[in-house]
Amino acid sequence: MDFLTDFKPLTVQPQEIEGMSFNMIDEEFGQHSFTEEQYKIVQRVVHASADFELGHSMLFHEKAIQSGIKAIKNGEQVYADVQMIVSGVSKGRIEKHGGNVHVYISDEDVMKEAKRLNTTRAIISVRKSIQQFDGGIYAIGNAPTALLELIRLIKGGYAKPSLVIGMPVGFVSAPESKEELAKLDVPFITNVGRKGGSTVTVAALNALSLLAEKA
Structure with missing residues (x-):
């Protein structure tokens, strides 16, 4: 089997690859108006998506970083709209402070209702989440309907999240849901347009937990 004996393994270590990637992102990203902490999150999102346009389209509430770090360090809970976010999040950095990541989309009572x-x-599942815990971080990367429902509940005074990371991907209602989020006076991280998804939402949350670890 020549294809096995001729194989030359990659000798660069994973952490070196990540460092090289971040250097390339810094070189190619160009001018921006993000703060240093905001750019740490943007950088991770671009790293996860290889999409500079998405990175440049990101929007931050002025209190988003501060509020998110405080929520993590205070052990507040995290709500995810889909299981993929739970699978990708570095839960150890959240759990060490007493928090956890929850998803209710496949719960039997949610399906029946x-x-x-x-x-x-x-x-x-969003309605269930506000009954389970106050405040917390909402990470929505897949379902625009989840983000729109959360926005409705915030406007009605039923939900008071510490931070909303809302970057659902899609054509129907995804851009509109993010536009509505950006109008709220609650801490948020979002982006403009159709792009987004669970992967970049996870990247933003992981970047935030790294900032919390260093704070």
């Missing part, structure tokens, strides 16, 4: 009301599980 969504069927009864003829609505989406994403909407019902």
